[in-house]
Amino acid sequence: MSMPLDAEIDTGDDVLLARYARGDAAAARLLVARLTPVVFRHAARVLGDTAEAEDVTQEALVRLWKIAPDWEAGRAKVTTWLYRITANLCTDRLRKRRGVALDDIAEPTDPTPGVEAQLQTQARMDALQAGLMQLPERQRQAVILRHIEGLANPDIAQILDISTEAVESLTARGKRALATIMAPQRDTLGYDDDTA
Amino acid sequence: MTQPDPDNAEMAQLDALFAQASQGSDMAPSEAFMAHVLQDALERQPVAVIAQPAWWRQILSTLGGWQGMGGLVAATCAGFWIGINPPDTMPASFETLLNMDAVYSDTVDTADLLGFGWDLEEG
The missing domain is CATH 1.10.1740.10 (RNA polymerase sigma factor, region 2, helix turn helix motif)
Known part of the structure; x- marks a missing residue:
């Protein structure tokens, strides 16, 4: 279309x-x-x-x-x-x-098979999604809006009907929790290939 | 049991993942779904209403707009004024036309004018 x-x-x-x-x-x-x-x-x-x-x-x-x-x-x-x-x-x-x-x-839909890089990217996105799903719902919403959708904290405060301070707290706690959840997958997802 | 806080490297990796996810390539709606949403939008869309112009606008338009209306008003005023106070230089034929020389006269028998020829028909 x-x-x-x-x-x-x-x-x-x-x-x-x-x-x-x-x-x-x-x-x-x-x-x-x-x-x-x-x-x-x-x-x-x-x-x-x-x-x-x-x-x-x-x-x-x-x-x-x-x-x-x-x-x-x-x-x-x-x-x-x-x-x-x-x-x-x-x-x-x-x-x-x-x-x-x-x-x-x-699970999210499978990627087009055959390309290793695409598979790796998809594996990372799937891992991120799985990690997000383990966060409490409000933290998840705040983290997605702040870090993936790139919205400003006052906008998120309006969306979630909470104060800007509460948004800051939610996103900070959510991000820390997500990093902790995903830490064990560090080697399997090949982050070091990118960050080295 | 509390888990250890993530280190800077882990936070940086997460930021890299967020940046990748924000491109949204793995979360795009299908074409079929987009078409479905569009169909919804068009079905629920209010019908465009073309407002009828007011009656006085329709009349104005028939008379040629503001310019036409202005000319008509000017001509009407001029005619009215000439009728009330005709200028001295106006030709006599205009005065006749405006019926300004009509006076009552006893000397003219209207029966002579109006009855012309009737007597012949009546015998």
């Missing part, structure tokens, strides 16, 4: 959302192309399950389409609002899922 992203790369999400609400189909295409990967990636990292991440993404975006006519420009960033909805939907799913063993959680 090709979408004309380049032409309107500087157009803000809120402007596109206003155009969407006025019936502009091109704005709908741009928003889908821009926001779906963001929401899906976060949901997939938090949930560790592609199918569930698709459900959450679809639901989060449907809520965005519904609120579009009433969206007040400048009230909040569209992505922050979406992250917040996604984080809450993920929390709901994880609560329902409580009791499911870590081994039952689906």
